[in-house]
Amino acid sequence: MAVIYLGNRRIKAEIGNTLLEALQKGKVNISSLCGGRGLCGKCKVVVQKGYENIDYRKVAEEEFLNESEIKEGYRLSCLTKIIKDGEIYITIPLEWLRESQRMVIAGKLVPVEIKPTFKKFFLKLNPATLTDVLADRDRIQKALESSIGKLVKRIDLHVLRKIPVILRESDWKITVGVWNEQEIITVEIGDKTHISYGFALDIGTSKLAGYLVDLNSGKIITSESVVNPQTSFGEDIIARITFASENERNLEEIHKILIEKINQLIRTCCKRSTILTDEITDMVIAGNTVMQQLFLKITPFYLGKSPFVPLTKSHLDVKARELGVRINKGSYIHILPQVAGYVGGDAVADVIATELNKTDAMSLLIDIGTNTELLLGNREQIWACSCASGPAFEGAHVKFGTHAKNGAIEKIWINPLSLEVSYETIGRGRPTGICGSGIIDAISEMFIKGIIDRTGKIQKKEGYRRIRNDEFIVAYASETALGADIVITQRDVREIQYAKAAIYTGITILMKHARIPCQEIEKVFMAGSFGTYVDPASARNIGMIPDIPLNRIEFVGNTAGSGACLALINKDVRREAEDVVKMIKYVELAAEPNFQTIYFNSLNLPNENIGEFPTVQNLISKYRFQR
Amino acid sequence: MAVIYLGNRRIKAEIGNTLLEALQKGKVNISSLCGGRGLCGKCKVVVQKGYENIDYRKVAEEEFLNESEIKEGYRLSCLTKIIKDGEIYITIPLEWLRESQRMVIAGKLVPVEIKPTFKKFFLKLNPATLTDVLADRDRIQKALESSIGKLVKRIDLHVLRKIPVILRESDWKITVGVWNEQEIITVEIGDKTHISYGFALDIGTSKLAGYLVDLNSGKIITSESVVNPQTSFGEDIIARITFASENERNLEEIHKILIEKINQLIRTCCKRSTILTDEITDMVIAGNTVMQQLFLKITPFYLGKSPFVPLTKSHLDVKARELGVRINKGSYIHILPQVAGYVGGDAVADVIATELNKTDAMSLLIDIGTNTELLLGNREQIWACSCASGPAFEGAHVKFGTHAKNGAIEKIWINPLSLEVSYETIGRGRPTGICGSGIIDAISEMFIKGIIDRTGKIQKKEGYRRIRNDEFIVAYASETALGADIVITQRDVREIQYAKAAIYTGITILMKHARIPCQEIEKVFMAGSFGTYVDPASARNIGMIPDIPLNRIEFVGNTAGSGACLALINKDVRREAEDVVKMIKYVELAAEPNFQTIYFNSLNLPNENIGEFPTVQNLISKYRFQR
Ligand code: FES
Ligand code: FES
Known part of the structure; x- marks a missing residue:
């Protein structure tokens, strides 16, 4: 028996099987849309050790692998046979395991020192007597001062109100919670230093993601994501602004509905972890400027x-x-600093979480959402902009679009000869719609396989049953959970063209400001919940992201959320965030002189200037030739 | 025609008239209980200039005047005739004019520099443009910093919410209000620096006194006093503590009723002055520790x-x-520091207002109320205590006791021969009851004229119609507005004895701690609303205050209130208040070893040790001899 090591998993495999077969038997969720025929290229793995136990690379594989991928040991698992008993160490590139989709919420969490803004101190006080008549408050402040070497002057009114009773009920042994060395915001009976929680909240235009963090261990205990209820007042930022600006009642309403949902989110996380909301004593908010x-x-x-x-x-x-x-009555909420009207605390959190501000490598961060934040730079300087990519990637404005939930089609492959479709759904059940990554995959496949042309127009092709008048059938009614065909319409294609053009325009203008061509981008961080599911090759094929080697791409999950978590765990991060704001140069896209031209060029697939996408050009000519 | 000058009044007078007659014709409210017969001693004036225009002092006058009073030019106005055309400058001692009773509320206001904690600044900002995209908040903070040379970091949330609109509606010309150089708490359109008000509040056990202060001029605009609504939960401090400690609901209730009344008081003052409550941006509280x-x-x-x-x-x-x-949403309330459980912010305000902490003269401050604060000392050290004098001086627990309102008998004189009574009421109408100062006068007169003995017992005397079984008739039913006799009962006498003994015990123990005899007390400040009406001779006669020359007594009105006003007008006063707390040595009366003995001795009139009251001893023997 051979053994495949994948992260901390150990999978037994028989000689003669392909890696794909072995992984599938081992219940690893790996895509194989062409059914293991070496046609879809979706079953990539990276072999790190144990080359002697697998057979040689086929020419067919090389069609899906670029030079640097080949160098790094990329293989198509369906075409790679196990030939010898022994150990094979692999990874699945781009964190592309279905299991890792949980990370959407967690996001990348770089290790930081545990040094929270809120800290508890256990104090054993001398009881008041007729000869020691120090006032209660002064007694606590003095004891705290000798414990932390600093006088904390301010005390929250709610703490003041509790002090007299708590001092005496605790037999003068109490725990005080101090915010930022500036204010006593909690007081409890006995030693409660082990109970200390924070809540990080990423307020996205479409989604709220909350993280319950143990401030003593720096660990995320649980997290949860819900739809931003403000969506009912408008899907995108502009619609929200319009609604909220109409009158004071609207502002009140759109504010209140958000707060209520946040309270619900907090309760959910607390309940699941058997923590009281009152035990949450610190909170950090990351959101775009409008959300904040x-x-x-x-x-x-x-x-x-x-x-x-x-x-x-x-x-x-x-x-x-x-x-x-x-949360706890005395607590503060820290709202992260903002760069500009359209680059908010979420972008700052992105930088913090990916350490973009500390790297030498020129890096691009793409935080895709209804509003997409783009950041380009390194430790020396960061350029940032925001593009109104709209909610299409969240499934809105797309006929069968849906959120990334069970039943959503998330991966699509089109057979280049028959133009028949293979797809996978989240949870593997009957399809209910297409989520953002499925739509990108669909458009990419339709384009590469010649179903739409470079202007995005659906072609009339006789003899292919899936091509109908101005739409393409992804799943037939008989297969779906809807009892209706799931299709991509001409309008859907247009929506995605608008959205991807907005993002690519932003990236192009940032590169112009940074004066670097796309080849010099050494690292691309794909962030946000959508950014974690998307197939970067598909994104590139449609011209949403530049044509750079895919192995430079790292999926970092919800960095807005993880940046907020870091600001909970370590107070220096909050100061760092202020520095990040200072090093970010905001680029106002609308003020860019040739914005219109760039945007217009970007509407085409992959772009009017196809020379910018040599890899895509290759792919197109390959399939043109095949058919 | 002669002319009498009294303060800023000018009164024409005919030769041959007495000063009393001239003053009464000039509508000056001066007491003359014996009807100008030289018997009551209540018509004292001090002649300062113009001795050549009046006749010589009579022997009869000297019976009511001590040596130092004679030296200072004291005369009985009913026995002093005008003999020449010319100018006569007089004052009425002890501020004893009825008109000055308004001062009850105003209190003594020593001049301080106008340097309030809350200050407004008018800022003309550069409008935001595409080339000057400073954030709104940062723009304001920078402009403010260059105006005051200090960065004010904190901004109240309510101000933040207004900033975007106000900046643009004001054409970038705004007024910000800064609290203590630490936080921006108001923002307004245009230049509003001329509008700046504070509210000082003295929370007494029985009364609330509020003062609306112009922070630009340092002037009190209006003031108002109302009954403390907590009285319904108990008249004295102990009853309040008991009620509020019973359960949380009681605490909530007794707190809420107070806040509601305070809001009413603020509204009343604002309405009268056509000021908006929102324009009040600072507030100071002085009260005893329980009230605070x-x-x-x-x-x-x-x-x-x-x-x-x-x-x-x-x-x-x-x-x-x-x-x-x-008041204004962003405002802070400053609660004055406290000395101990029973010596609170009101006592600290008393010191601030009288500058007890700055004088070389050994001074005694008596702030009479349901709880009486006593302070003895000078710039070097101050001893303080508090005595539960009870609400008798406020008219409670006295059969016909009443608050100092229209119709209350406030001055009484008893003819030593006939034991007939003369009295004056507030507002000069038909009597409705006896207020605190009237009761003190009554007990003093009854004692000096032999109606009660030194133990306070009402004597049986045949042939005097006003002495009945265990009571003394002050006003007959036919004269009163009640249709019933107004009397002083034996129980009333007892109540006053308890109350005055509590105060005298406190003074005695303070003197013991300060190691000074009463002769060395150079100055006595009588404070509080009751303290302003009382006749100090009567207070001395019954043994409430030590037997010291009456001209050492100064009536200072509601110093708790005026101290609070000073803390509004000048921020250094707040720091000074902290220093005052440090220099006050709190004396716990209950812990005093011979407290019981001193108290028991003080129950007698004027005291068991009559040697402590030589003046009173003289008076008694004089009237004993007469009858
Ligand atoms: S499953 Fe390997 S290429 Fe399709
Ligand atoms: S009026 Fe002058 S003594 Fe009575």
């Missing part, structure tokens, strides 16, 4: 008007109770 | 239990909105 202002109930009106100036660039610390957020 | 804790909704339970430790000695700054106090 709506969270604070500050009108976003002027964010939608030139010169698009935000209320604040620096961070804010606001008492949770002032906003109606139900 | 109830104001904050902090249980007073442990203030009633040994070792009687308060929550805090240092001051507190609490957002008004956190307490439900309806």
